[in-house]
Amino acid sequence: GENVEQHPSTLSVQEGDSAVIKCTYSDSASNYFPWYKQELGKGPQLIIDIRSNVGEKKDQRIAVTLNKTAKHFSLHITETQPEDSAVYFCAARWSDYKLSFGAGTTVTVRA
Amino acid sequence: DARVTQTPRHKVTEMGQEVTMRCQPILGHNTVFWYRQTMMQGLELLAYFRNRAPLDDSGMPKDRFSAEMPDATLATLKIQPSEPRDSAVYFCASGPSGPSNQPQHFGDGTRLSIL
Numbered sequence: 001g002e003n004v005e006q007h008p009s010t011l012s013v014q015e016g017d018s019a020v021i022k023c024t025y026s027d028s029a030s031n032y033f034p035w036y037k038q039e040l041g042k043g044p045q046l047i048i049d050i051r052s053n054v055g056e057k058k059d060q061r062i063a064v065t066l067n068k069t070a071k072h073f074s075l076h077i078t079e080t081q082p083e084d085s086a087v088y089f090c091a092a093r094w095s096d097y098k099l100s101f102g103a104g105t106t107v108t109v110r111a
Numbered sequence: 112d113a114r115v116t117q118t119p120r121h122k123v124t125e126m127g128q129e130v131t132m133r134c135q136p137i138l139g140h141n142t143v144f145w146y147r148q149t150m151m152q153g154l155e156l157l158a159y160f161r162n163r164a165p166l167d168d169s170g171m172p173k174d175r176f177s178a179e180m181p182d183a184t185l186a187t188l189k190i191q192p193s194e195p196r197d198s199a200v201y202f203c204a205s206g207p208s209g210p211s212n213q214p215q216h217f218g219d220g221t222r223l224s225i226l
Contacts, residue, residue: 031212032211032212032213034214034215036217041219042219042220043115043202043204043217043218043219043220044154044202044217045217046214046215046216046217049214051212089154093211093212096166096167096211097142097144097159097161097166097206097211097215098156098159098167099156099215101153101154102153103153104153
């Protein structure tokens, strides 16, 4: 199966600063990499995704980069706001419709 | 805003009881997934369906868990008999038709506690 590792497990940033979360995957055949944000008591919410034919994708303050050679991908959040505080999960599609998820990063934005 | 709907949101019951969790996928989505989330194991895929047919349930304990899609608007996950180790949050997700690299959209889960 696919093994997805995510770092760091916790991240505390000052409001307005940037946050970066990194993930690595093991299966070179993986071709789809979504990122989810989970708030307390809610389900994971898709915030951005990237496919293996693209190296970078941006949506307002959120960007994702993918390095297929190194098998790692990263989430970048710029100008962080208190509402960005949540748990973030990376994932990789490795077989048919299966997603393997990272262990999650708890992001805290300090006002 | 289309959403995946899960019921009940919370369930507390005693071990040995049957538990049924329900999911209404987003209208038009033809892939449905069941996940379990625990602190120790994170998010684990239990089973998934495409066009109501089960494609993979290898993540599910077969002796006590069963998943079905009686129709395109309803997916169910049953546990019988339930055990304390089944306590977790169970999520349903759905995705659109097309290639497998399509986004999955999650419901808000059923928080299950087995006493």
